[in-house]
Amino acid sequence: MEFTEAKAQFLQTWGALGSQWGINKTMAQIHALLMISPESLSMEEVMEELKISRGNASMNLRGLIDWGIVYKEYKPGERREYFVADQDVDSLARKIAIERSKREVKPALRVLEGVKNFDDDSSKEAQKFKKKTQELHDFVEKADTMLEKIINQKENWITKTIMKLMT
Amino acid sequence: MEFTEAKAQFLQTWGALGSQWGINKTMAQIHALLMISPESLSMEEVMEELKISRGNASMNLRGLIDWGIVYKEYKPGERREYFVADQDVDSLARKIAIERSKREVKPALRVLEGVKNFDDDSSKEAQKFKKKTQELHDFVEKADTMLEKIINQKENWITKTIMKLMT
DNA sequence: AATAAGTTTCACTTATTACTGAAACTTTCA
């Protein structure tokens, strides 16, 4: 396989993977592009390379900056902004995990908390409902705690975690 | 909050959570409904309760069965099929994790493997590309291994994992 | 302060994914 082909396939696959994980295709692709690029890129260059519109590029670059995995870079004497991706894969994954917990898990927990304390009418249905929502709440809370523990092992967290789980 | 309201809100939220995690809304809702239901339900009842069409109900029930988190149940003397959800939240989560790894992570790994062994033309771009794809491949592989380790602690895996990570 | 280069926004279009419902098929039992 040639470099150009490999690159295209990589951008393509990473984009698809991204959309399965709640990050939209373009956002994942821009991020992938910046990661493999030896120099920082301007918005123009991103648009050109991925054949996307200005609006799309702008929105998604901003999104990536919000997620904290892409940074702006200013070159001396140049007006134009350049973009760089966080080069550390570990820290990237950590940031994504934190962000998803904040955006999805935490809100779900709040709803489960509210819902499990409904006015119990002591019917069979109500009993079962109470039991299950309680269980789900506890489970989600635990899973979230686990995620936090894993990602808080600052450096090389995956390796460290695997080591711990070896026993 | 009343039972009926709590139930509606729960079904609603669980559906939304599902779609963020790659399980479509209806599928997540059917699953939620079956989980909180004290009796097994027929397809008719599911359709009725969630106000969805026969086709939709059929497709998604089948999907849930494929995921291995819902089972068919036959009542003696009755022709109709009834559906029950796996009641164990731990085993449910484990099954979802296994399935997602199989469907998403493994294929992505295969592509990364192919792509990182492209014909190197020794340009700066190619060098960087090789380095990054290698890093990403190793990372994804490690993460997947970790997931496997976690879920292989058969019983109460979340609790067990947290205990291990406590140190 | 005028202008030109750069950047962002947003109403609209396109693409993707999910859902409907009628028709086809299957099973059971009289």
Added chain:
DNA sequence: TGAAAGTTTCAGTAATAAGTGAAACTTATT
């Protein structure tokens, strides 16, 4: 075996999410 009850499929439709591009806005420079 045929008719009724039950189940599945799938072509068409609807809902949702993503992307476009021109216009508006910002900033730096003279």
